[in-house]
Amino acid sequence: xxxxxxxxxxxxxxxPEMIGAVTAKIRTLDCDIAPSTDGGALGRLVVLLExxxxxAVVQAIDAIHEIPGVLSALLVYHHAEPTAALGELMT
Numbered sequence: 001x002x003x004x005x006x007x008x009x010x011x012x013x014x015x016p017e018m019i020g021a022v023t024a025k026i027r028t029l030d031c032d033i034a035p036s037t038d039g040g041a042l043g044r045l046v047v048l049l050e051x052x053x054x055x056a057v058v059q060a061i062d063a064i065h066e067i068p069g070v071l072s073a074l075l076v077y078h079h080a081e082p083t084a085a086l087g088e089l090m091t
Contacts, residue, residue, distance in 0.1 A: 005086060008049040008057050009034075009077040010064065016043040018069030025067045029060060043071070054080065 014022040019040040023033060026047055034046040047064065051057045057078065064073040 003083045004052065004080050005083050006049075006051045006054055006057050006078065006080045008051070008075060008079070010047040010049065010061055010073050011076050012045040012047055012064060012073045013071045014040075014043045014045065014067075015069045015071065016041060019043055019045075022067055022069045026064060029063055031060065031064075047073075054078070 012022070012026070023040060023045065026033060026045070032048040034048060036045065038044075049057055049060050051060060057075075061073050061075060064070060
């Protein structure tokens, strides 16, 4: 396995009446959810992922797709860099 970190964001559309259950399940997948102004009332969430590989990112997206109430999960951002770079000072 390479020594990389993959940072991604995924827009999730879910049934508004199921947003609480969907949010809770996503959090069990070791994902973060960006705060929203509507609290997910419209059924939209931005999910943030940090994974060790692109394969792990895809597996997380697939797991989100399988959650009851999820209508879609779309990758909107992906960045990879060596893990060691996270400790470097940015100038």
